[in-house]
Amino acid sequence: MSPREYDESDARVRPARSTRPRSKDRPSHSTAISALVTGVDRGRQTCVTDEGVIITAMRARELGPKSVVVGDRVSIVGDVTGDEGSLARIVSVNERRNSLSRTVDDAAQVERTIVANVDQLVIVVAALNPEPRRGLIDRFLVSAFTEGITPKLVVTKTDLGVVPEFLAEYAKLDVEILHTAIKSDSREKDLEALHQMLSGKISVLVGHSGVGKSTLINALVPDADRLTGDVNEATGRGRHTSSSAVALALDTHDGWIIDTPGIRAFGLSHIDVSRIVDAFTDLSLVAATCLSNCSHAESSCKLDAWAAPNGVVDPERAARLSSLRSLLSVKDQAVFVPED
Numbered sequence: 064m065s066p067r068e069y070d071e072s073d074a075r076v077r078p079a080r081s082t083r084p085r086s087k088d089r090p091s092h093s094t095a096i097s098a099l100v101t102g103v104d105r106g107r108q109t110c111v112t113d114e115g116v117i118i119t120a121m122r123a124r125e126l127g128p129k130s131v132v133v134g135d136r137v138s139i140v141g142d143v144t145g146d147e148g149s150l151a152r153i154v155s156v157n158e159r160r161n162s163l164s165r166t167v168d169d170a171a172q173v174e175r176t177i178v179a180n181v182d183q184l185v186i187v188v189a190a191l192n193p194e195p196r197r198g199l200i201d202r203f204l205v206s207a208f209t210e211g212i213t214p215k216l217v218v219t220k221t222d223l224g225v226v227p228e229f230l231a232e233y234a235k236l237d238v239e240i241l242h243t244a245i246k247s248d249s250r251e252k253d254l255e256a257l258h259q260m261l262s263g264k265i266s267v268l269v270g271h272s273g274v275g276k277s278t279l280i281n282a283l284v285p286d287a288d289r290l291t292g293d294v295n296e297a298t299g300r301g302r303h304t305s306s307s308a309v310a311l312a313l314d315t316h317d318g319w320i321i322d323t324p325g326i327r328a329f330g331l332s333h334i335d336v337s338r339i340v341d342a343f344t345d346l347s348l349v350a351a352t353c354l355s356n357c358s359h360a361e362s363s364c365k366l367d368a369w370a371a372p373n374g375v376v377d378p379e380r381a382a383r384l385s386s387l388r389s390l391l392s393v394k395d396q397a398v399f400v401p402e403d
């Protein structure tokens with residue numbers, strides 16, 4: 064294309080109504096610094112540089128309608144001192160390697176991205192009170208596998224009762240499962256195991272209200288001060304009313320946990336079966352030999368032959384396949400239930 068040819072950037076230049084410089088004449092921001100967005104609240108982004116400087120920034124006009132969410136890597140210019148009252152500008156947002164969204168309306172037509180660039184989706188369920196539900200876990204797993212995010216399962220309150228057997232089946236999908244009882248003698252040991260799971264990673268924690276997510280976060284990030292059911296009863300203070308995500312640095316400074324209050328499931332505008340199968344090398348190799356439109360639930364599916372080589376059922380493979388099919392049968396459209 065010749066440089067004189069009309070292109071999209073010409074189309075974006077506004078009519079010359081003011082003396083504002085045209086977008087292509089703006090400085091190139093060669094002095095911009097890179098930072099991680101850790102919080103978004105009423106038009107202000109909290110950003111942390113690689114050196115640990117905390118900067119409050121607003122979106123620069125040139126970003127246009129592009130959203131900025133927790134987990135985004137951004138370039139910022141202006142007052143980047145991080146001094147009290149200072150305000151910098153976000154001039155660009157790096158391409159996201161993955162993202163999680165929530166549905167905005169009941170018809171689940173509109174999705175809003177709430178977090179980006181995460182390594183792990185940590186699904187928190189309680190052994191008891193509230194009882195874990197397969198449907199919710201499956202939905203979270205589908206979100207994770209679809210986005211190429213590694214899912215993990217943390218079972219809390221194991222001091223209260225026996226862990227339901229079905230949870231162990233998720234190991235068949237290579238999901239690491241950790242049992243914890245932070246309110247018991249095993250606290251120290253459990254926290255160490257959690258640290259190991261979270262170290263060096265950006266992890267999003269999700270779970271139904273009351274599973275003990277805030278208790279976990281407060282134990283991992285001592286100054287996090289997340290409201291727990293305990294505090295609530297003691298002080299009469301309300302629960303979190305905000306549903307915006309926030310990233311908290313682990314006390315060991317080698318990872319981030321992102322709390323997503325008010326989010327019980329992520330949006331799935333549609334379930335991409337192939338992306339889920341692709342998360343498992345062995346299964347995707349077999350699935351590649353299926354008919355091109357195979358839903359992997361039909362009788363001609365090659366995965367059945369794989370699970371029963373020469374007609375003899377391989378219990379390990381059969382269990383893995385059945386777990387996979389359970390995910391593939393999760394209905395399109397996620398539920399988003401705001402917490403009260």
Ligand SMILES: Nc1nc2c(ncn2[C@@H]2O[C@H](COP(=O)(O)OP(=O)(O)OP(=O)(O)O)[C@@H](O)[C@H]2O)c(=O)[nH]1
Nearest residue numbers: 220244245246272273274275276277278291292293
């Ligand atoms: N016995 C026992 N109780 C726990 C454990 N972890 C958390 N709890 C209790 O469970 C209740 C709920 O814990 P929270 O941390 O507030 O739960 P949450 O998931 O953050 O709930 P929301 O704030 O509603 O999202 C509190 O009374 C905690 O003390 C545990 O390992 N064992």
Ligand SMILES: [Zn+2]
Nearest residue numbers: 353357359364
């Ligand atoms: Zn198939």
